[in-house]
Amino acid sequence: MDKVVASAREAIAGLENGMRVAVGGFGLCGIPQVLIDEVHAAGVEDLEVVSNNCGVDGWGLGVLLDAGRLRRVIASYVGENKEFARQYLQGELEVELTPQGTLAEKLRAAGAGLAGFWTRTGVGTLIAEGGMPWRHDAEGNVTVESPAKETREFTMLDETHEYVLEESLPCDFALVRAAVADRHGNLVFNKSAQNFNPVAAMAGRVCVAEVEQLVEPGEIDPDEVDLPGVYVQRLLVLTEEQAAEKRIEKRTVTESKEA
Template sequence: MDKVVASAAEAVSDIPDGATLAVGGFGLCGIPSVLIQALLDAGTTELEAVSNNCGVDDWGLGLLLGERRIRRMVSSYVGENKEFARQYLSGELEVELTPQGTLAERMRAGGSGIPAFFTATGGGTQVAEGGLPWKYDEAGNVLLASPAKETREFTVNGETREYVLEQSIVADFGLVRAWKGDRHGNLVYRDSARNFNPLAAMCGRVTIAEVEHLVEPGEIDANDVHTPGVFVQRVVALSPEQAEDKRIEKRTVRPRPLVGEIDHPPSRNPGSEEAS
């Protein structure tokens, strides 16, 4: 039952070229950065990654992308990665863009043994009708486009709408990051870092979790477990330095106020008596 492995390198050592990976995280929040680096160091290539996004140019999945290790991405948002856009538009990368909620449900359904489901999202658009560019050639022509999907009309609460059949996702490996985990693979995520991690853990045939705090079995209250150990096959305990190495995708700050403004903030109305 002890699922702890000695290192990230050992944990990813059997991931072959061409594998499909479900990767947790949202932006740079909650991404399994140590496992991604281990894959980069291993030289694994021709990967298909299923993740909300592809990191940024110099961190997360963007590191694998920059080394041409990813051949295909299934994502819902890719706007923060210039190299991603360049590879996609120049025909070097295949991309299946999927509505975010649909992507989440496809992953959850895969982990639950549900082969497909109907959703209203995308009805009446190219998501359902097909034709979304998946891959371009070097000249910018569409080489591969999304196929048309099965649709049906359902009446819900008296309203009849078109629903689109979406297939679930089951990945060869799931890579996730947890705030706390025990040796049996039970995981707890912290705040917004939960995001896509439970879904990636569910839909991986073999799921590898890097954990910031490794505890003994029984130390996590069963009511606090977000991902049960049944979904996790390997656990990697991070060092304090690895756990603290978290990047900020976009840093937004306000100008530091002057010393006098702290004690006497200016009035909202410059023409008032207080301002004069």
């Protein structure tokens, strides 16, 4: 039941080239930076990443992107990364943009053992009808487009609407970050750092959590557990320095009126 591992390399043992990896975080909030750096150091490549976004230039998943380690990205928002845009438009990276709520539910559904679900989000758009550009060639021409998805009508409370079928997103590995964990893998996230971390963790066949503080079983109030340990296979306890290093995506300041 003790899921603590001794090193970052041990934490990602079994992560191989070509695997699909779910990564928690939102922007630079709650991202598993130490695990991302270890994936980079281990030389793993050709990865398909499922994450809300792809970090920024030189930080977060941007570290793997800059090194050319990503083959495909399934994400909701990618507007803060110039290298991401360059690779996508020049045919070096395949990108599947997915509505944010749909992406979260696709991950959660995988963790719940569901093959998919029906949603009204995307009906009447390229999400359902197909034709979204997934990959370009070096000249910017679209070479791979999204396929059309199955749609059907459902009637609920005497209202009939069209729905689109979205398949779940099971992943080989999940990399997440938590504020507190006990040795059994029960996790507590710090406020908005909860974001995509729980659903990413649920989707991974092997979930690895880097944690800022480790406590003994029973020290976390059951009502405060954000993710049960049943979804977590390995825990990497961060050093004080690693836990303290958190970057701000966009720093906003106000000029002092006294000046």
